[in-house]
Structure formats: structure tokens, C-alpha cells
Amino acid sequence: MTTTTPTPTPTTRGRTTSGLRPSLRRVGVLARAELRLLVRNRTALFNALALPLLTVALITAVGGVGDGAPDVVGPMLLNVLTLMALTFVVYYNLTVAYVARREELVLKRYLVGESSRAEILAGAAVPAVVVAATQSVLGVVGVSVFLEPPAxxxxxxxxxxxxxGSVMLTALAAATSGLSRTVESAQLTTLPLLFVALPFAGLFGGAAPGGSSGVFDTISTFTPLRPIADLMMLGAVGLDRDGQVLSTFGETVAAGRLSVAVLVAWTVIGVLAARRWMRWEPRR
Structure with missing residues (x-):
């Protein structure tokens, strides 16, 4: 009598590790395809790399800093550049890209392959996130050169x-794309975040319009873009929402806990909304 030795099965740890590498590889392939499209668009590439430095230089040259202290105005300008990069490069451009790929049946073809839905969305988002992060870094360089290095x-x-912020806005972009029938209509469906949430974002630090104890500031605390601005100002110069300057790492961490919680909450909302509304093929 012979016995058959069962084929060993991979452990859960092995499956997790072996599954992670192909997943990252698939995301990388999709990201490179999107990145090639960006590189071919010389205007978009120029705007992505040169716009932050040119913006800081232009504002400094025309006297846009005014009488403000460079060590405070610089971080405020950096805050504005970062928020603009995240809202327009990540949120708006990704919403349009998701709609365009859906209408061209690209997303549907991707689903036939090995990539999961999360991998497809992440692959398309990587170039936009890289561009936004690059703009933020170049903003720091520009502020340091033309004004004063942030603390x-x-x-x-x-x-x-x-x-x-990139993760949250990617999820919201996926959800918004499901509400957009065409690329042109995406210009309308993105308006609530761009022109309603943006004024409450606290672009220049401190309280939103209405005073630190007013209803507008209370509302702004829980809007999607405000935690990004608050965390940027806390990290760059130690300025909290009440206009107080904090000088230690621990104080800024404590002051930023609410902003992180709001950011996580909006990320969860974005993911749930994307699962509910995201469409992977054109509407009939």
C-alpha cells in the first residue's frame, strides 16, 4: 500500500506576503501607464514642476507678502500651494481621469485582468499624488529661497x-466620478468641494471667517479640507487653530489629534461613497 503525501499549502503569512508583491507590481504597472500620459503632456508637466516656484517668486516680486513677517507668511503661502495641489491635481484631475477612463471602457478592460478595483484606482492615483507631493516639496524650497525657511x-x-489628504481626496474623486455622466459634467460635480469646502479650509491659518468661536469656524472644523490646512500650519510653524504658536513636537501632536480624526472620518466616508457610487462602465 502506498500513501500519498499531501501537497503542502502555503501558510496564511505566506499568502499574504506573496499576494502583496504582485499587488504592488500591478499598481506599479498601472501607475507607469498613467505617468507616461502625464509626461507626454508637456504643459501639465511644466505646471506640475515649475508652478510652485514661480508662484512664490511672483508673489514675492509683486509685493504680495505685504507687511507680514516672512516666517509666518511663508508657511501660509506653502499651505495655500499644498491645498491647491491636492484639490486640483488629486481631486479634480482624478475625477476627470476616472470618468474619461470609464467612458473609454478602459476601467472595464482593467477589470477583466488580474487587477482588483482598489489596485486600479490606486494605479491611476499614484501619478497625481506624486505630483501633488512634489509641488509641496517645491513649495518648501520656494518659500525657503524667496522668503524664509519654515521652522x-x-x-x-x-x-x-x-x-x-491624498488618500481621502482619491476616494472622494472615485465617488464623484460615479455621479458624473461625462467629462464635461465632472466640472459641475466637483464644484461642491472646490467652491464650498475650500472657503472653510482655513487657507491662511487660524480661525475661519466668523471668528474662532463662531458657527462658521465650528462648521469648518469638520469640513474635508480644513484638517489638511490645520496639520500643514501645525507642522510648518506650530500655529494651531486658535492662532497660538506651539513650539514642541508633543504640543503639536496633541493639537493635531482632532484634525487627524476628521481626516480619517472623511476618508472612511469617501471609501464608502466610492463603493456605493463608483461606476466601472458607461451608463446606458
Whole structure:
């Protein structure tokens, strides 16, 4: 009598590790395809790399800084550049890209392959996130050269703002694309975030319009873009929502806990909304 030795099956740890590498590889392939499209668009590439430096130089040259202290105005300008990059490069451009890929049946073809839905969305988002992060870094360079280097009280909070904001806005872009029938209609479906949430974002630090104890500031605390601005100002110069300047790493971490919580909450909302509304083929 012979016995058959069962074929060993991979452990859960092995499956997890072996499954992660192909997943990252698939995301990388999709990201490179999107990146090639960006590189071919010389205007978009120029705007992505040169616009932050030119913006800082132009504002400085025409006297846009005014009488403000360079060590405060610089981080405020950096805050504006980062928010503009995240809202327009990540959120708006990704919404349009998702709609365009859907209408061209690209997303449907991707689904036939090995890539999961999350991998497809991530692959398309990687170039936009890289561009936004690059603009933020170049913004720091521009502010340091033309104004004064920011104090960088807690750079970790700045990283959380850019990375966390990118993830949140990618999820919201996927959800918004499902509400957009065409690329042209995406210009309308993105308006609520661009022109309603943006004024409450606290672009220049401190309280939103209405006063620190007013209803507008209370509302702005829980809007999607405000935590990004608050974390950027906390990390760059230690300025909290009440206009107080914090000088230690621990103080800024404590002051940023609410902003991180709001950022995580909006990310969860974006993911749930994307699962509910995201469409992978044209509407009939």
C-alpha cells in the first residue's frame, strides 16, 4: 500500500506576503501607464514642476507678502500651494481621469485582468499624488529661497496632511466620478468641494471667517479640507487653530489629534461613497 503525501499549502503569512508583491507590481504597472500620459503632456508637466516656484517668486516680486513677517507668511503661502495641489491635481484631475477612463471602457478592460478595483484606482492615483507631493516639496524650497525657511516644528504632521489628504481626496474623486455622466459634467460635480469646502479650509491659518468661536469656524472644523490646512500650519510653524504658536513636537501632536480624526472620518466616508457610487462602465 502506498500513501500519498499531501501537497503542502502555503501558510496564511505566506499568502499574504506573496499576494502583496504582485499587488504592488500591478499598481506599479498601472501607475507607469498613467505617468507616461502625464509626461507626454508637456504643459501639465511644466505646471506640475515649475508652478510652485514661480508662484512664490511672483508673489514675492509683486509685493504680495505685504507687511507680514516672512516666517509666518511663508508657511501660509506653502499651505495655500499644498491645498491647491491636492484639490486640483488629486481631486479634480482624478475625477476627470476616472470618468474619461470609464467612458473609454478602459476601467472595464482593467477589470477583466488580474487587477482588483482598489489596485486600479490606486494605479491611476499614484501619478497625481506624486505630483501633488512634489509641488509641496517645491513649495518648501520656494518659500525657503524667496522668503524664509519654515521652522518645521513637526514635519510628520505635514506628511500626514499630504498623504492622508491624498488618500481621502482619491476616494472622494472615485465617488464623484460615479455621479458624473461625462467629462464635461465632472466640472459641475466637483464644484461642491472646490467652491464650498475650500472657503472653510482655513487657507491662511487660524480661525475661519466668523471668528474662532463662531458657527462658521465650528462648521469648518469638520469640513474635508480644513484638517489638511490645520496639520500643514501645525507642522510648518506650530500655529494651531486658535492662532497660538506651539513650539514642541508633543504640543503639536496633541493639537493635531482632532484634525487627524476628521481626516480619517472623511476618508472612511469617501471609501464608502466610492463603493456605493463608483461606476466601472458607461451608463446606458
Amino acid at each position: 518645521l516644528v513637526n514635519p510628520l504632521l505635514m506628511v500626514v496632511a499630504v498623504v492622508g
